Amino acid sequence: MSRLRWMGEFIAGAVACAAVIVAVRPLAHASPDATWLTQRVALGKQLFNDPSLSADGTVRCASCHIPEKAYTDGRAVAIGVYGHAGTRNTPSLLNIATASESAFFWDGRRTALEHAVLDPLTNPVEMGLHDQSELLQRITQNNAYRVAFSQAFPNDRGSLTSAEVGAALAAYIRSLAPSQSAFDHYLHGDRTALNPRAQLGLALFQGKAGCAECHRLDDSPPTLTDHGYHRTGVGLDGIMANLPVLTEGVIARSLQGAAIGDGVATHADEAQLGRFNVTQDPADIGLFRTPSLRGVAHTAPYMHDGSVSTLEDAIDREVYYRSLQTGRPLNLSVEERLDLAEFLRSL
Ligand code: HEC
Ligand code: HEC
Structure with a gap:
């Protein structure tokens, strides 16, 4: 086929297509x-x-x-x-x-x-x-x-x-999108959307308490997660003595080609190994994904194994464990913990 004829056919085809598009367009209500x-x-x-x-x-x-x-x-x-x-x-x-x-x-x-x-x-x-x-x-x-x-x-x-x-x-x-929370309204300029206690909680969350290092606030809207994995301490104490057997169990099951999710859901102790179940890297033992805290007041009980019943207990647990991890003891008064809880309820 000559180059010229090819071009001619191409143009004719394009014109025909355009005609169809023009004919169809006015009828279509949605793409x-x-x-x-x-x-x-x-x-x-x-x-x-x-x-x-x-x-x-x-x-x-x-x-x-x-x-x-x-x-x-x-x-x-x-x-x-x-x-x-x-x-x-x-x-x-x-x-x-x-x-x-x-x-x-x-x-x-x-x-x-x-x-x-x-x-x-x-x-x-x-x-x-x-x-x-x-x-x-x-x-x-x-x-x-x-x-x-x-x-x-x-x-x-x-x-x-x-x-x-x-x-x-x-x-x-x-x-499924969550409805706008009090915190969203606050971020959009309604300074009354957070009560004074929740505002103190926000300051702690971002400041002294260091929560926003992982439950991040810097995106718009804030995601309240860093999409990362962290050691949480929750559930790890119970399996420490048995780590060699448990990790071998995970590796053996993986060699048999078993689905990770099926093993995790049916072996409580292995499930506590967290991210190790996916990577089989010893450095990942006990690491879990940072959950977004949006709507967290409605999602009790808490943590990957549901072992923490209330929001207040979850905050205490996080304050305690994050201090252990950083080696900087975080001393929060009872009042300050209530401030944090009030802020979390606004999410
Ligand atoms: C180093 C990262 C990191 C920091 C800092 C951190 N968190 Fe977390 N947070 C996590 C991870 C990871 C989990 C999941 C733990 C698990 O399930 O074992 C979690 C879980 C939680 C939960 C339970 C959520 C749920 O849906 O079960 C709450 C509430 C929470 N964090 C609040 C806080 C507060 C308040 C602070 C500050 C005092 C804080 N976190 C600091 C990483 C962090
Ligand atoms: C018996 C209770 C149960 C049923 C039924 C169930 N889920 Fe879940 N779902 C869970 C649990 C527990 C997890 C967390 C499992 C884990 O992390 O190992 C989960 C996790 C998920 C996640 C991952 C969420 C995230 O942020 O990590 C998605 C998506 C999901 N489920 C969708 C579904 C869909 C779709 C169905 C139906 C086809 C379904 N689930 C049925 C209990 C259930």
Whole structure:
């Protein structure tokens, strides 16, 4: 084909495309992307609330991520299918979008939300399905889902994939945004949004108490996390004597190709090794992801194992342990601890 003819065809094609775009444009109310996103969010919400996706037909995502409790469950550790207890406290899902999280679970074992949302479905003590093919089978048995998936993923002509399920659940979770907190109003210039005690708490949080070193305030809106991992002391005392056996257990399971999340949820002592479960680096023993503290007044009990029942106790624990870590004793009076608590309630 001559260069000239090729150019001619290219231009003719471009003109035809433009004509189609002009013809279609005035009719379209929303861009196709926006429509698919809306459909994916709606589908994700349906999946999130569907107990038929669990082994015993009673557990749905919302059983543990309860909207009225900032998407936590109020328990120390989660209870899943057949009443099985896990090993970790259910985190809020409200801050994932606000904090631009790129690591998930207390040990950061997943780096894509689309993958993280699929794990609970096959976790033996959460929703307990055998594998992802059982998941896909259950979904395709439902006519309404088949229609909803084909609308939400119009370009995928083939059969349903777990990637689509992950995309729908992730779209729903990203759509969950916390409402503006008193602290947000304060930052937007309403100086009355924080009472005097909370304002003293804010000053301590950023200043003497050093909390903002990890629960950071410098982004807009503040994420209250540094996206990092830190040793917390919580739960570590109980396993110190047994470290060699526990670390070998983790390594052996990993060599067998077992999913990290399944091991963590069913081996309480190994779960206390924290980030080590992901990296198998001894330096990571007992490290956990810094949780965002947004909405923290609604997410009791606290810490990765839910072992701290109240916000006041969590503050005491943090003040004590952070002093130990830095070697600088942090002396906060009873009044100052109340100030910190009042500030945390404004988040
Ligand atoms: C039995 C209770 C339970 C059920 C059911 C459950 N989760 Fe969770 N979820 C948890 C717990 C506990 C964790 C923390 C686990 C860990 O860190 O090891 C968690 C963590 C998460 C995280 C990571 C959050 C973060 O910031 O690290 C996401 C995302 C999530 N769940 C989504 C879902 C979705 C989607 C479903 C349904 C498909 C679901 N969960 C079902 C208890 C549950
Ligand atoms: C070195 C980093 C670091 C500093 C400094 C720090 N935190 Fe934390 N904070 C963490 C980590 C990591 C966790 C999770 C610990 C765990 O689950 O074992 C946490 C957990 C918490 C929790 C429980 C949150 C939840 O959802 O369970 C509260 C409340 C808290 N911190 C408040 C504070 C306060 C108040 C200060 C200042 C006195 C502070 N933190 C200083 C890293 C830090």
